[in-house]
Amino acid sequence: MSDVKTEAVTVSVINQLPDASIQGQSPLFHADLATIAKSGPKTGGVTLKEEALLGHLTLRMNPENADQLKAAEKVLGVALPTQPLTSASKGDVVVRWISPDEWLITVPGLKAFEVETAFQKEMKGHFQVVNVSGGQTIVKLSGKYAQYVIKKSSPIDIHPSEFPVGKVVTSVFAKSSAIIRRSGENEFELVIRRSFSDYLWLWLQDASREYGLVIEA
Amino acid sequence: MFLIYCPHCGEYREEEEFQNRGQAHIARPLDPDSCTDEEWGNYMFFRKNPKGLHHELWVHAAGCRKFFNVTRNTATYEIKEVYKIGEQPKVVA
């Protein structure tokens, strides 16, 4: 085994956004939620809205490294949540605790490259930022009955005493998985994988049918 | 519901989120080249299979994806303790 040396590492960051000649398509593009929103029901117990085409960045770093924590706060404008299962947000930036050394950051799609570049500039040492925007999307469920749809789909305890606003867990969800965050008293945000998005879209329609599903564009 | 405590998430979660990865505290020989076939074979293939207390490696596969150790009674399924990698069990047979 060789000695581990800390050397300056050059990381090239590629802007993954195509130019205007290529249309950006979210994982739920084919569902055409905009058309359903126009023609579908306007009132119901559950409202579903896709937060499409956000910039998703995964950050891996040492939560005990004060310099890295400071750098992350400088880039994001908000301190990393180091308490397990919590999230932090400021403006259009949301940071979710995923694991003791991993966070999922979402920013507006057009800002992802800028934030990624800023991490490479500000942060030193052993860390990793990866743009995973193409691999997942966010679905927001809100309304009085949104919690029942979550209860049908996942074994997590979402009673407000156990699952307050801001809490985030990664769990199984309808035989797939999701990063579930309570973004409001009656509002849940699911980060879902691209390859499971159609299945979950069908599942969510079915699971919320009895409460009345409203699609928001 | 069978709940398991994840020491990284700091809460009990449903068993469905976890996977058992077998016997814990198996140290890889520091110098595999100097092992006899028997030593290497024991490291690679031979595992305890107790009825009763067993120290196991578990992973919070659908959650934080971190590994940790569990002391479990294989006859009753009762979990006696959960402890992080690098720590030693307090409950021993």
Ligand SMILES: [Zn+2]
């Ligand atoms: Zn965990």
